[in-house]
Amino acid sequence: xxxxxxxxxxxxxxxxxxxxxxxxxxxxxxxxxxxxxxxxxxxxxxxxxxxxxxxxxxxxxxxxxxxxxxxxxxxxxxxxxxxxxxxxxxxxxxxxxxxxxxxxxxxxxxxxxxxxxxxxxxxxxxxxxxxxxxxxxxxxxxxxxxxxxxxxxxxxxxxxxxxxxxxxxxxxxxxxxxxxxxxxxxxxxxxxxxxxxxxxx
Amino acid sequence: xxxxxxxxxxxxxxxxxxxxxxxxxxxxxxxxxxxxxxxxxxxxxxxxxxxxxxxxxxxxxxxxxxxxxxxxxxxxxxxxxxxxxxxxxxxxxxxxxxxxxxxxxxxxxxxxxxxxxxxxxxxxxxxxxxxxxxxxxxxxxxxxxxxxxxxxxxxxxxxxxxxxxxxxxxxxxxxxxxxxxxxxxxxxxxxxxxxxxxxxxxxxxxxxxxxxxxxxxxxxxxxxxxxxxxxxxxxxxxxxxxxxxxxxxxxxxxxxxxxxxxxxxxxxxxxxxxxxxxxxxxxxxxxxxxxxxxxxxxxxxxxxxxxxxxxxxxxxxxxxxxxxxxxxxx
Numbered sequence: 373x374x375x376x377x378x379x380x381x382x383x384x385x386x387x388x389x390x391x392x393x394x395x396x397x398x399x400x401x402x403x404x405x406x407x408x409x410x411x412x413x414x415x416x417x418x419x420x421x422x423x424x425x426x427x428x429x430x431x432x433x434x435x436x437x438x439x440x441x442x443x444x445x446x447x448x449x450x451x452x453x454x455x456x457x458x459x460x461x462x463x464x465x466x467x468x469x470x471x472x473x474x475x476x477x478x479x480x481x482x483x484x485x486x487x488x489x490x491x492x493x494x495x496x497x498x499x500x501x502x503x504x505x506x507x508x509x510x511x512x513x514x515x516x517x518x519x520x521x522x523x524x525x526x527x528x529x530x531x532x533x534x535x536x537x538x539x540x541x542x543x544x545x546x547x548x549x550x551x552x553x554x555x556x557x558x559x560x561x562x563x564x565x566x567x568x569x570x571x572x573x
Numbered sequence: 574x575x576x577x578x579x580x581x582x583x584x585x586x587x588x589x590x591x592x593x594x595x596x597x598x599x600x601x602x603x604x605x606x607x608x609x610x611x612x613x614x615x616x617x618x619x620x621x622x623x624x625x626x627x628x629x630x631x632x633x634x635x636x637x638x639x640x641x642x643x644x645x646x647x648x649x650x651x652x653x654x655x656x657x658x659x660x661x662x663x664x665x666x667x668x669x670x671x672x673x674x675x676x677x678x679x680x681x682x683x684x685x686x687x688x689x690x691x692x693x694x695x696x697x698x699x700x701x702x703x704x705x706x707x708x709x710x711x712x713x714x715x716x717x718x719x720x721x722x723x724x725x726x727x728x729x730x731x732x733x734x735x736x737x738x739x740x741x742x743x744x745x746x747x748x749x750x751x752x753x754x755x756x757x758x759x760x761x762x763x764x765x766x767x768x769x770x771x772x773x774x775x776x777x778x779x780x781x782x783x784x785x786x787x788x789x790x791x792x793x794x795x796x797x798x799x800x801x802x803x804x805x806x807x808x809x810x811x812x813x814x815x816x817x818x819x820x821x822x823x824x825x826x827x828x829x830x831x832x833x834x835x836x837x838x839x840x841x842x843x844x845x846x847x848x849x850x851x852x853x854x855x856x857x858x859x860x861x862x863x864x865x866x867x868x869x870x871x872x873x874x875x876x877x878x879x880x881x882x883x884x885x886x887x888x889x890x891x892x893x894x895x896x897x898x899x900x901x902x903x
Contacts, residue, residue: 396679396731403736403769406776406796406803408834413690413767413778414729414738416683418669420629420647423702427603428902430701430876433868434836438902485839499839504801539771 402539435485435499469494469517472570473527476562477515480555484513494518500534508536509544513555522567529555602628605652605703607898613709613890623703623898625652629669641676645669653706671749680730686748688722689740689765693780694792694809697830697848699862700878701896708894710882712858714850715819716811716826718788720745721763724753735770738780745784761785774798788813792828802835813853824853840868858884858891872902 403412410417410425417425432438469491477496478489488497494517500510511533519526531548534541609621626649633643647668672685695716698705723745729738743753746760767780775797783789792809807830815823830848837843846862859882866876878896 396681396729396736399731399734399736402734402771403776406805413693414736414769416672416674416681416727418629418645418647420627420649420668421631421645423627423649424601424603424629424902426702427605427874427900428872430866430874430900431868431872431902433840434842435839438872439840439868439870502801507798507801539774
């Protein structure tokens with residue numbers, strides 16, 4: 373018994389005096405990425421806490437965020453309007469941005485998971501995009517529609533990329549001006565098609 | 574949960590239960606509903622509906638010196654138990670309350686009912702609780718100590734980027750109240766130590782455990798990002814006693830396992846798992862898991878789990894099981 377107490381006291385002593393220095397929370401978070409928070413062997417949970425933790429982890433999904441509840445009625449309505457090209461109805465009446473630029477931005481980003489979609493403010497941000505070939509690099513695209521008119525200056529695009537080093541993500545500090553310009557041109561091209569189609573119908 | 578905290582604070586303020594202590598009591602909970610179809614249980618298989626709810630009350634405070642102190646208790650109706658049980662000395666449905674956790678910047682110490690890590694490396698299970706608990710698929714190959722928890726203390730500390738865990742059970746015959754130096758039969762001590770170290774893109778965990786009963790174990794896991802997901806492999810060797818529920822002869826059990834978890838998009842996860850184990854009775858089994866989960870927003874999730882177990886099992890405890898269910902976290 374005395375040996376056990378001495379062992380714990382020794383560990384405490386070493387822990388506070390140098391070689392054991394470290395940030396336990398940071399280390400635990402790194403282990404969470406491997407085992408999942410609820411199955412991290414270094415985290416203590418009661419039976420009830422473990423169950424709730426697992427349910428919360430599932431509810432958050434891979435991106436770690438619990439999204440708003442899905443409104444099936446709105447989902448079906450939006451899909452129907454989008455299919456019929458009725459963007460003003462689909463994304464909210466009274467929007468103060470150009471609906472063709474908005475629709476073109478959504479079409480451009482349709483293959484990526486979206487993190488923020490603010491139809492009123494005209495702002496879209498994708499979630500982090502990671503290509504299978506480059507697991508240590510991730511990028512996100514932010515699009516801001518600033519005009520009610522279909523003009524080239526009515527859309528702004530930012531491309532932000534991060535690089536992973538030793539399991540920590542850092543901004544790569546690269547300016548992607550040409551790529552951003554290409555994305556703007558693509559949005560304008562799609563918006564023009566949408567606008568033409570709208571006029572013909 | 575935030576809504577509940579705000580609501581509780583408002584009620585406390587309204588009836589005058591105000592306090593200046595820097596304490597926090599939070600309430601969280603979850604519900605589970607699952608349909609399970611399994612070839613286990615009897616020769617015809619079973620189709621089961623499993624429903625359970627859990628509420629947890631977590632209490633915490635921080636001293637002026639920066640030490641965090643926390644504990645929790647919960648109420649649970651398990652999805653694999655029909656109705657409340659009264660056979661235990663613990664009131665039915667009450668969980669936790671057997672330990673207190675002290676936290677500093679560099680270490681976490683748990684005092685009370687702790688569990689040693691006797692199965693490090695024995696990985697491979699990826700299905701959710703209802704299928705894991707209710708499929709009735711059960712291997713006859715023994716693994717895990719006869720008793721791995723009891724009254725003791727656990728320390729988790731950081732050493733740079735590495736993490737060290739030492740768990741000590743002084744009396745495995747007690748949980749939160751008992752004699753720490755008991756010499757009574759059945760009141761054994763046990764200890765485990767494990768360390769996790771990141772090495773480049775990979776992370777390695779090694780661990781050992783030993784019990785005064787004569788049981789011991791060692792194992793390792795290695796994890797890394799491969800092909801857009803996280804792969805983990807593990808191995809565990811456990812020296813168990815003939816008194817183990819699944820053994821007739823004392824000796825070594827070997828457990829090999831692997832898991833692969835991949836995100837399909839921001840809300841969808843697919844996991845596969847494999848585990849093979851063989852014990853001193855020369856009984857062995859192979860378990861294969863598949864789990865697909867989809868977060869629906871608002872705390873809800875739907876999932877599909879499949880498990881196959883083959884090898885040495887009890888009668889009608891092998892075959893396949895499938896579960897489709899939803900869980901909601903509040």
